[in-house]
Amino acid sequence: MKRLDDRNWLGALFMLPAAAILLLFLTYPLALGVWLSLTDQKIGRPGEFVGLENFRSLWGDAVFWLSVFNTLFYTAMASVLKFALGLWLALLLNRVRLFRSFIRAIMLLPFIVPTVLSAIAFWWIFDAQFSIVSWVLIKLGLITENVNFLGDPWNARWSVIAANVWRGIPFVAISLLAGLQTIPPSLYEAATLDGASRWQMFRYVTYPLLTPIIAVVMTFSVLFTFTDFQLIYAITRGGPVNATHLMATLSFQRAIPGGQLAEGAAIATAMIPFLVAAVLISFFGLQRRKWQQGGGDA
């Protein structure tokens, strides 16, 4: 009983359930995935350790490299757009006075709708024959035939990026809005008295104070985007001719329908360095005072 009075012992005890959950549901699957990538396991059959053979094989696989390019492009473009539009939306919402709660609730809808449902909606929106966008543009006399949204490699890439951006903006906007509301109004009053323009207020007051939350939000946004699966799987299955295959979708395709569990695990494992890099950039960024104040490293 005396131990229960010991803060350290009690703290460790309270942490145990969380640690157990993390070990069981995060560490174990991750370690198992990495182990599988070093074996030749196939569905329904145990594998043997083969070292880096799967990675060597992937090194010479054009489809794998295309999926790496697609993933990086998809993540970079979608993240930049989500940040720009999300910040813009947060700044606008921060000024809204009427129906504030209602508008914020509405804005969250894309984030609330199950991903597969929104993916199916976009599948129709981008359909080669039934696209509402094409229909409107034709009715307006701007085009004469349907836009080939998902049949052309670059159109398809931008189309799935658009779907991801639509879905991801609310997360960025609401998080940044929360950050904006922590900035004391007195700073803006002081800046106004000093004759600061709107841009200067944003650059020297809003942006520096928002930087820590931007770092956190964008880290999560990049992680979510990099590991996206559902949107691609429902809209294109990685097509046309693998132009939208992400590492996550290719990993699934090879591991489950293809039966090559180890190779699928190797593709998933190959995602880890990119994800770790994204986390480290954010982590070290948050440590830097200059970053926190919106400055550079120099």
Added chain:
Amino acid sequence: MSSINRRDFLKLTAGAAAGATVAREAGAQANAPKLVPEKGASLRVLRWKRFVAGDEEMWMKNTEKFTQATGVPVRVDSESWEDVRPKAAVAANVSSGPDIILSTFDDALLYPEKLLDVTDVADYLGAKYGGWYDVCEKYLKHNGRWVALPLGCAGNALVMRDSHMKAAGFDTFPKDHAGFLKLCQALKAKGTPPGFTLGNATGDGNTWTHWLLWSHGAKVIDDNNDVVVNSPQTEAALEHAKELYQTFVPGTLSWLDPNNNKAFLDGQVSLTLNGISIFYAAKNSTDPKMKEMAADIQHYNMPIGPGGRPTELNLFFNQMIFKYTKFPQAAKAYLTFMMEQDQYAPWQQASIGYVTQPLRAYESNPIWTADPRHTPYRDAMKVMLWNGYSGKMGYASAGTMADFVVVNMVAEAASGQRPVKEAMERAEKRAMRYYKV
């Protein structure tokens, strides 16, 4: 409480052999295996979601009949057919899940050690109903033993608006490549183009591109499992695809499995390759326009290439019992019951032949002649080849098809994204990764 006990069920299944018309036609002498469902048995079945409504309704009625006859409750869950494969894979890997899974293509050969040997049931049904078509053994026999039972296949045929064909100047459907191309060109000229799936669509993408390849005498691998896709025959197939593609409705590179159905039923394409589901949807619609379309639809078999024989790939359905089941006898009894004529024939009729039989005797099911538009689907199992033709089935063939190697090659070449030779070389490299050359 059922009025028939397990012993009665045994008599029922064994006795059914004598009375079955189809079996008489097949002239078979078959002894039903003694299958006594375990005491307290219950079954969980996972199957693919219906493509046509009649299928699922009759499947459930037959299942209820089985429960009445044996007292074995059966829970049937349905998933989209492409989602069944991953679930079956997980069940195999973790040795837990539904007792029976109805899946597709070569799943059974990916984990044959995990599946219950059903040779006794397969031998009985084969003997009773005129034998299994050859392709069934390719898909489901491992080391000379049946590791799953065939259910049939979703046959594919060319779905054609007959009035459009006539308007394009064709009274009969062409039977060779040259005529087929001419028809497609004429349809395009008339503003009623054809459309064939070139996206990463497991069903429609694979079926027509494999036909294209095989009908030109080309194949991905030969009898020795050597990769032979980089060949003059493949080159000819891809050149043909390039010309065909010019006639397609725009957007086929993005098409997934449902797209050609939607486009056809909307009147945007007049010719595509599909199961009987397009006709079924039009025929059973209450919309007068759809009824009119149904009357105009005709089905034709794919043209035959220089080999002089049909070279089709159809969506093969298997029925797997997993070794982890606690009720192997009940599971075998269920599948046997469902394949018997009293259940199977009405099931085929309810789905107007969406599933083509794996047993020869069911060729005489009246559904195939009730409407001449059903007939082209009758021989889908008889004439189909296996994915991975003409090599052995297994992980390499499954991986090659799951990775859309053939679909992507045809799409790259047909659309002009890659020169024909480069598309072939890329496919060759990709296939070699699976066949570990």
